[in-house]
Amino acid sequence: xxxxxxxxxxxxxxxxxxxxxxxxxxxxxxxxxxxxxxxxxxxxxxxxxxxxxxxxxxxxxxxxxxxxxxxxxxxxxxxxxxxxxxxxxxxxxxxxxxxxxxxxxxxxxxxxxxxxxxxxxxxxxxxxxxxxxxxxxxxxxxxxxxxxxxxxxxxxxxxxxxxxxxxxxxxxxxxxxxxxxxxxxxxxxxxxxxxxxxxxxxxxxxxxxxxxxxxxxxxxxxxxxxxxxxxxxxxxxxxxxxxxxxx
Amino acid sequence: xxxxxxxxxxxxxxxxxxxxxxxxxxxxxxxxxxxxxxxxxxxxxxxxxxxxxxxxxxxxxxxxxxxxxxxxxxxxxxxxxxxxxxxxxxxxxxxxxxxxxxxxxxxxxxxxxxxxxxxxxxxxxxxxxxxxxxxxxxxxxxxxxxxxxxxxxxxxxxxxxxxxxxxxxxxxxxxxxxxxxxxxxxxxxxxxxxxxxxxxxxxxxxxxxxxxxxxxxxxxxxxxxxxxxxxxxxxxxxxxxxxxxxx
Numbered sequence: 001x002x003x004x005x006x007x008x009x010x011x012x013x014x015x016x017x018x019x020x021x022x023x024x025x026x027x028x029x030x031x032x033x034x035x036x037x038x039x040x041x042x043x044x045x046x047x048x049x050x051x052x053x054x055x056x057x058x059x060x061x062x063x064x065x066x067x068x069x070x071x072x073x074x075x076x077x078x079x080x081x082x083x084x085x086x087x088x089x090x091x092x093x094x095x096x097x098x099x100x101x102x103x104x105x106x107x108x109x110x111x112x113x114x115x116x117x118x119x120x121x122x123x124x125x126x127x128x129x130x131x132x133x134x135x136x137x138x139x140x141x142x143x144x145x146x147x148x149x150x151x152x153x154x155x156x157x158x159x160x161x162x163x164x165x166x167x168x169x170x171x172x173x174x175x176x177x178x179x180x181x182x183x184x185x186x187x188x189x190x191x192x193x194x195x196x197x198x199x200x201x202x203x204x205x206x207x208x209x210x211x212x213x214x215x216x217x218x219x220x221x222x223x224x225x226x227x228x229x230x231x232x233x234x235x236x237x238x239x240x241x242x243x244x245x246x247x
Numbered sequence: 248x249x250x251x252x253x254x255x256x257x258x259x260x261x262x263x264x265x266x267x268x269x270x271x272x273x274x275x276x277x278x279x280x281x282x283x284x285x286x287x288x289x290x291x292x293x294x295x296x297x298x299x300x301x302x303x304x305x306x307x308x309x310x311x312x313x314x315x316x317x318x319x320x321x322x323x324x325x326x327x328x329x330x331x332x333x334x335x336x337x338x339x340x341x342x343x344x345x346x347x348x349x350x351x352x353x354x355x356x357x358x359x360x361x362x363x364x365x366x367x368x369x370x371x372x373x374x375x376x377x378x379x380x381x382x383x384x385x386x387x388x389x390x391x392x393x394x395x396x397x398x399x400x401x402x403x404x405x406x407x408x409x410x411x412x413x414x415x416x417x418x419x420x421x422x423x424x425x426x427x428x429x430x431x432x433x434x435x436x437x438x439x440x441x442x443x444x445x446x447x448x449x450x451x452x453x454x455x456x457x458x459x460x461x462x463x464x465x466x467x468x469x470x471x472x473x474x475x476x477x478x479x480x481x482x483x484x485x486x487x488x489x490x491x492x493x494x
Contacts, residue, residue: 115362119480126476156475228403229373236370239483240490
């Protein structure tokens with residue numbers, strides 16, 4: 001085990017760059033934090049570059065580089081208020097494009113809240129979705145808050161970045177219906193209509209799905225809510241729609 | 248309009264105490280922040296003690312006390328990173344106990360995450376629930392993060408604090424079924440079973456609903472999820488259950 005005691009150490013400086021989207025894009029690396037997530041990543045065979053910990057007593061079935069750091073150095077690297085003293089530097093995974101476009105897909109159009117994106121990925125895994133697709137303008141998947149909210153689901157479920165127009169076309173080409181969500185020009189969600197395969201398209205917290213995508217869908221639906229309520233949280237709406245639409 | 252320029256002003260010191268649960272309990276007051284929430288509160292006839300703003304140009308149909316403060320004073324009072332320069336001091340509302348225990352109730356057992364509680368209140372309003380009941384050990388309703396996540400739903404939907412054992416009894420006394428959520432000794436949620444009236448009981452993020460409550464329910468259910476997924480977020484689960492169980 002190597003020990004790092006200075007916040008000016010070159011490795012620490014390099015890892016700190018992973019706090020920004022730019023740093024993550026340049027290196028293809030990202031950080032995960034907390035013993036539970038690190039164990040999940042190891043169990044899921046995530047490609048881990050290094051584990052950084054304050055806890056000398058910590059042992060795990062991990063054959064790669066482990067760096068012991070002082071609490072001060074850990075604080076420098078940590079992005080949570082109460083660091084659990086363990087961080088892993090992971091390589092981003094490039095998921096293989098799907099062979100067919102059948103299954104259950106969740107398409108995210110310009111979602112901004114990291115907690116929403118993370119929770120949707122967690123929910124999509126639980127609901128046995130095939131993949132999540134982040135369209136342009138959606139918050140960076142490797143943002144620490146997204147990762148925390150996925151609760152490890154990110155390691156198990158394919159998440160793609162892509163052009164949603166192309167994804168919609170690809171689904172429709174193989175007769176996978178694409179269900180958009182919209183408050184106008186849409187049908188109320190019917191509990192009795194379920195699909196074997198479908199793609200669900202949800203949109204930005206304030207603006208919803210952009211019109212050019214809604215025009216391409218097979219159908220657009222909304223979840224009926226009572227008048228005094230403004231809207232549902234997009235994560236909640238996605239959970240309800242996935243549950244309701246799946247056969 | 249009165250102007251306050253010092254963070255040492257007695258009113259400012261008194262309002263700052265509302266950042267803590269103790270301060271809110273002693274005074275029966277709480278703070279809301281941001282123009283949108285303040286407008287919602289005024290529209291919903293919330294009893295507002297004072298409005299505090301940095302914006303002299305701001306005008307609203309509000310007849311009570313308005314205090315103009317400097318940005319430095321606002322920063323002292325604000326609990327968000329990007330204050331929108333507007334805070335209201337509101338009186339807690341004591342909702343009248345329901346006459347009957349029919350309708351849709353959401354019972355929260357020891358929920359800890361403010362975002363979850365706020366989102367559940369927002370979802371419950373949207374789903375036309377009758378009320379939300381916070382059992383002992385649930386995070387304080389007037390926590391700023393809870394209020395922010397409710398998106399104003401708090402002003403429209405009765406939210407009670409109460410003994411969940413008693414609430415379960417009261418529902419069962421009038422034949423309102425109480426549906427608990429549990430991962431063991433529970434049935435998978437059946438999309439085809441719906442209720443005119445019911446109470447839904449959800450529990451702590453890590454531990455779920457406590458056994459002594461689960462023993463009293465009419466029935467306990469779980470949402471079937473795939474093996475690799477650990478669990479659903481409690482807010483998502485509540486959304487799915489409310490949607491699925493309601494007739």
